[in-house]
Amino acid sequence: MSHGHSVGSSDRPGLLRIEDCLDARGRVVLPPGVNLISLIERNIDNVGDGVAYRYLDHTGSAGVRAVEVTWAQLGTRLRAIGAAIQRVARTGERVAILAPQGLDYVAGFFAAIKAGTIAVPLFAPELQGHAERLETAFADALPTAVLTTASALGSVEDFLGRLPTARRPAVVVIDEVADSEGDRFTAVEIDVEAVSHLQFTSGSTRPPVGVEVTHRAVGTNLIQMILSIDLLDRNTHGVSWLPLYHDMGLSMIGFPAVYGGHSTLLSPTAFVRRPERWIEALSEESRHGRVVTAAPNFAYEWTAARGKLPPEADVDLTNVVMIIGSEPVSMSAITAFQTEFEPRGLSPNAIKPSYGIAEATLFVSTVAPDVPPTVVHFDRTELTLDRAVLVAADDPGAVPQVACGQIARSQWCIIVDPQSAAELPDGSVGEIWLHGDNVGRGYWGRPEETRQAFTARPSSRLTAGSHAEGVPDDETWLRTGDLGYRLDGELYVTGRLADILAVDGRHHYPQDVEATVADATELVRRGYASAFTVPADDAAGVRVVVVAERAARTSRVDPEPSAEAIRSAVAERHDLTVADVRFVSAGTIPRTTSGKLARYACRAEYLAGTFDG
Known part of the structure; x- marks a missing residue:
């Protein structure tokens, strides 16, 4: 990574230079008044x-x-x-x-x-x-x-x-x-x-x-x-x-x-x-120099499917860098986009899986500039036990995981047991905790939530290979609420702690279950299924529920065979019993303003009876 050149060109004194923002150890330190x-x-x-x-x-x-x-x-x-x-x-x-x-x-x-x-x-x-x-x-x-x-x-x-x-x-x-x-x-x-x-x-x-x-x-x-x-x-x-x-x-x-x-x-x-407008704007800028853009998973899938350009379109994506973030990053979204736009000059290294969170201002990690996105496969059963065990891509229990790269300079990231707050070794799944000058101050007007999220301290650090090295013991950390693990210098994000389907001592990831739901039947609109748990009727334990939007032109199709197919696929692949499957019309499942599934709101609507009948 080059940091010798100034961000401003030499003939324009006064523009910020990157070296002015680094101390003798190469750490990011904002100059006074910046x-x-x-x-x-x-x-x-x-x-x-x-x-x-x-x-x-x-x-x-x-x-x-x-x-x-x-x-x-x-x-x-x-x-x-x-x-x-x-x-x-x-x-x-x-x-x-x-x-x-x-x-x-x-x-x-x-x-x-x-x-x-x-x-x-x-x-x-x-x-x-x-x-x-x-x-x-x-x-x-x-x-x-x-x-x-x-x-x-x-x-x-x-x-x-x-x-x-x-x-x-x-x-x-x-x-x-x-x-x-x-x-x-x-x-x-x-x-x-x-x-x-x-x-x-x-x-x-x-x-x-x-x-x-x-x-x-x-x-x-x-x-x-x-x-x-x-x-x-x-x-x-x-x-x-x-x-x-x-x-x-x-x-x-x-x-x-x-x-x-x-x-x-x-x-x-x-x-x-018209997603091709994004591509055309990128192409226009790409002719004049490097251009950077950022978008969540769904945008890459949407553009690959709906942003197709006629062969004669004069589009050049040679100089484009594309950040993909939000939700665990999907390799299928990356592959679909790359396949569609590689003929337009898109480099294999262009797409950068990244991890960010509002509480850390945004940016936490990304893959190195000169490497393509990489995917590894982990054993599904081991993941439910919070262990990251590598398997071959064709293993029947393989779950694909995209690497979100290296932690940014002057940020620290440790993986912590959510219950004991002890730092976990590489390859163990736990809560992602962050430290650095980029972390926000707290939640506005919410002192108790601020204390819980922004003033965390690990109960113990690893004696060897600790990622907290360089952070004094009395400093506080941000609990992100996200789950992940570190392996070979890369960060992997597996999901949100609040979204986990905790059943019989195992942790199932909703997006993994939702992918199985979409694979099980043509009736489901892909990317529009929500899996969550609700209290069981006897209050001892939980029930797994799936709410799925119907695919286009399926409003008259009998849902029962599809519901049965979903139950049996989830039972076979995840060893989970789905207690209830609800099919709803397109646009029913709540989403966030950035297009992510709002599982929390979907669960609340289910419990309130919104999807009844």
Whole structure:
């Protein structure tokens, strides 16, 4: 990995250089005064005329419209919007962004931070199916002000109108703030230990909570990401359709700020409707230099299936780096995507399985720049006993596991027994615990949950081969709630502790059971089955339940033979009895705002009788 060259080119003094962020031991240490706002100001001074962000607007009838903002123009907007915020909110108060994807959102997020307030990146209330998540986040953050756009103002006013009058925040309409407002802006000293923004978790295993991400954590994690993915070349650009209220989406607008590059953004809707738009945007940037993008599993599967391009399409993916994360990474998603786009120049090393979590700002691990994704196979029965035992790919009990690579520089990751808190040796499955300057400060307004998750200490460390080496004994760790193991220098993520099907002393992974369900019958829409446990009627033990969405054009098919096929396949492959199989129509199973199965919410709906009849 190269870290000798500066992130800024030598003829532009003043841009951040990576070596300025490393101490004598090569550890990441943010220089004094470095934060997102100071980095943007360096870009204004040094590459002010360069494009900072480009938004591809696909909503018009005349095709795509590209809107751009330079660093200098962005600086002008931040001062103006920042001044408007300062009129209605004080330092340290929360400012929520309830706006559609676009450049106004980017400007609003950065302006809230520049004004000395705590940004709360959320979404416009018109986002279908997530009203409850928005209400939860709002009730938690209690924002003093809301930033929105003229186009979303109606839905925002309707949403705020339902709040008690005492809690109603002031509203700033970003695109109606005149540049001249900037004259009234009051500069704010940013404390690196203060909270930059509240990142609400995805809500896949419990209601969303706001992670307090500090300025130090943001800066540290961006440097870690740049080093791990080798984004040191200033000619590296980003392309992202990820929602800007999502941690991965925010990182995609954060990293250009570090060294004056630029990011091209699309809306999630534009991507889902026509996934080839993502590919075309990547190809366009790939002609000018390296381009990095990030997306969850489902996006790679969706694009391989629905984003097919005609043979004559002029698409070149030679310089593309693609991060795949969220949920345990699926090799089938990677293979499908690679098969489809290899003829377009996609390198075998392009796709980077990675692991990240909102509580650690985001980025934790990824595979080395010059290696392809790798998959190993473990014995299913041994995995249920929390042991990682390698078997051949064609072994009947083989479970594929994708390596999520090496832990980022200046992060520590240990695997811990969830009950005893003792560090476990490599090859044992346990809870993933993290330590580093990139870890957030806690959960906003939730002291007890903060204490449990952010102040953990291992009860014992390994005497040899400990991955806690270099962290003082009295330092605290983040309990991620994720399960995994380390083997041969790589991290493997097996699932969420809260999602585990714990039956008769064994731990079964829901995604493994759900894959069996989809394999058992054509009636199941692949990727849309949820397996979970509920209390048994006699309360001594649990029952395993499967809720599955019907595949297209199967609404009239009798479900009973398929339910029987599912029961027998799960019994044979996992030695598990499925007590109840429910088939529901497409779109019924709740998903998070990032597209993951919300098993927690699905289980709650099942228990509430939502799927009865």
